[in-house]
């Protein structure tokens with residue numbers, strides 16, 4: 001019921017940015033190639049995500065808002081490959097229990113769309129609507145029925161910047177997807193689909209600042225099944241920006257003690273002492289070398305051989321930082 005959904009909402013839905021993350025992941029799971037985000041009041045008044053993914057057939061629309069209803073089967077291989085995290089089938093009902101949510105979708109192969117509205121967990125029957133194939137989720141008046149939680153939000157500017165941070169992280173993990181962010185009718189961000197190395201570098205520059213690539217070391221290293229590629233910011237540039245660090249393991253953003261230590265050690269050894277370096281790094285390794293800890297909200301993993309990974313990261317980064325190889329200066 002609504003209460004159980006609100007309790008679940010307390011665990012997953014802290015603020016607009018947590019909703020944005022869930023909605024973007026749903027769109028990506030649905031195979032979207034274009035995703036448009038619209039915000040009003042930093043997402044507190046309105047947060048909508050529009051995609052061109054597979055859509056939801058009309059008869060499944062209300063099901064999508066039921067707790068533990070998920071169309072996604074998590075196979076062992078999925079988990080091993082760090083495919084999907086988070087609550088299964090809890091996000092939409094949780095969001096719907098603390099907002100006014102509208103779900104509008106047209107499944108590929110159908111010639112009509114359907115729309116459903118939910119206010120504080122209470123749904124209207126689905127009605128026929130018009131839309132190109134894909135899904136739109138509109139979340140209005142977040143926490144209108146939970147004023148105590150609304151008070152914890154920081155204001156439109158702060159919430160907007162948290163939403164932008166979520167988008168930056170997702171955009172760096174999904175180069176082929178086009179993203180647009182519109183706030184109060186104004187386009188703030190436009191990431192065109194990046195299909196080749198130049199496009200990808202352009203997206204990295206758009207995310208980390210236009211001066212980043214010229215002030216970064218490029219890394220492209222492979223050893224014993226591990227591959228690391230990406231960019232390591234130089235201290236000259238780092239000082240000009242806040243610290244932003246992106247580390248992806250098999251395409252997923254990960255914070256991990258082994259990785260953190262290897263990075264700090266590699267930086268501290270040479271010229272980056274006491275700085276919070278900027279970096280965008282992608283680690284790929286065989287899925288069987290990493291275990292997923294399926295904690296609902298956190299992106300946690302356990303590496304089968306932490307020491308081997310630590311050595312690979314440390315030595316690769318140190319070589320690059322010391323300028324002894326693996327460096328391809330970017331223009």
Ligand code: ADP
Nearest residue numbers: 026027030055064070071088089090091092135
């Ligand atoms: P989960 O993602 O864990 O399955 P959610 O509550 O986030 O749970 O979504 C419930 C279901 O609604 C999904 O399993 C999917 O079938 C459907 N759904 C949600 N968003 C979309 C979308 N953008 N495109 C297609 N289907 C969606």
Ligand code: MG
Nearest residue numbers: 022025026091
């Ligand atoms: Mg989901």
